[in-house]
Amino acid sequence: MVTIMELLLIVFATFRITRLVVLDVIFEPVRSPFFTIEKNNEEEWLEPKGLLGELISCQWCVGVWVSVFVVFLHLFVPYSELFILVMAVAGMQSLIYEWSQTKGE
Numbered sequence: 001m002v003t004i005m006e007l008l009l010i011v012f013a014t015f016r017i018t019r020l021v022v023l024d025v026i027f028e029p030v031r032s033p034f035f036t037i038e039k040n041n042e043e044e045w046l047e048p049k050g051l052l053g054e055l056i057s058c059q060w061c062v063g064v065w066v067s068v069f070v071v072f073l074h075l076f077v078p079y080s081e082l083f084i085l086v087m088a089v090a091g092m093q094s095l096i097y098e099w100s101q102t103k104g105e
Contacts, residue, residue, distance in 0.1 A: 002074070006074065008088070009084050009085060009088040010067070010070050010071060010074060010084065010088075011088075011091075012087070012088035012089075012091035012092050012095075013070050013083075013084045013085075013087035013088040013091060014063060014066050014067045014070050014091075015063075015091040015094075015095070016087045016088070016090045016091030016094060017066045017069075017070065017087055018059060018062050018063045018066045019059075019091075019094065021056060021062050021066065022056065022057065022058075022059045022062050023059075031056055031057075033049075034048060034049050034050070034052050034053035034056055034057075035047060035048055035049060035053055035057070036049055070084060070087075
């Protein structure tokens with residue numbers, strides 16, 4: 001079974017990896033084939049192409065699959081704890097950063 005500490009690490013790692021896939025610039029080359037750029041007079045936005053575009057633009061959808069991946073790693077892949085720990089620390093850091101940005105406004 002999973003302890004409370006392991007669950008917290010899995011949660012924060014899942015959060016960080018999900019954010020990486022859905023929002024972060026570093027993952028943009030992987031996302032870009034699944035989106036088109038739409039424009040009107042003053043605005044520009046990304047429009048998902050097809051089912052896969054819809055899925056990778058949805059934080060809730062990606063979060064489900066990432067959580068399956070992280071739990072699988074934790075339970076079945078030896079030495080995956082280091083990866084999960086690093087992603088969890090990065091997840092906590094990004095939450096603290098976002099919190100500090102909203103407190104400063």
